[in-house]
Amino acid sequence: MMARDQAPTAACLASTPFVDGDHPAVRAFAEDAAGGRSPRDAAVALHYAVRDGFPYYPWRVCLEPGGYSASVLLERPRADGGHCIDKALLLAASARSLGIPARLHFANVRNHIGTAKMEELLQTDLLVFHGYVELWLDGRWVATTPAFNRELCAHLGVAPLEFDGRTDAIFQAYDGTTRFMEYVDDHGAFDDLPFDKMIAQWTLHYPHIMAAGRWPEPKRRTVADGTG
Secondary structure (H helix, E strand, O other): EOOOOOOOOOHHOOOOOOOOOOOHHHHHHHHHHHOOOOOOHHHHHHHHHHHHOOOOOOOOOOOOOHHOHHHHHOHHHHHEEOOHHHHHHHHHHHHHHHOEEEEEEEEEEEEEOHHHHHHHHHOEEEEEEEEEEEEEEEOEEEOOOOOOOOHHHHHHOOOOOOOOOOOOOOOOOOOOOOOEEEEEEEEEOOOOOOOHHHHHHHHHHHHHHHHHHHOOOOOOOOOOHHHO
């Protein structure tokens, strides 16, 4: 885990099995989205390409390490979407492929905009090990999450998170009348996906899921499945 004021190391540019920025599909995705822009403008373009190019779908969760990498998300039909960790891995890997230092950040958040179906299946309103990305831009870390796509936000009546490459863009906490997300436990920033720590957190908070050996999934998928 790394401090917010810590300058990037070589690991923040490295390609790993989880953050596989050297994968040809990841490189192609990043170059197409960035279009030769400056680092900050490229980072902004990547945020939107990941946020809106892949619908948020929190139910296809793998319990094995082989199910996690940026290229795994790209190999699936885009309409199938991905959960927050999938999309964070793709954003981080794409940024690294363009020479933009990136790292992953994880937190447990309480979901105030989730549907009853999500709380029923998870048996809690706590989203454990929510993932987002920190990008090193203009000499500082800037955080952003590309999880909730524009269509889903419109369905929920929530403004999508906009990212300008200068200020943090993480889950909305309060809009003046409604609280959307509440950060409960911060796990910090990491160069790579801390798979064992993630599994340990899920085992602690979702024992019924881990005992079953598979993530629950609604029988019928709708736009609202983005949050439940």
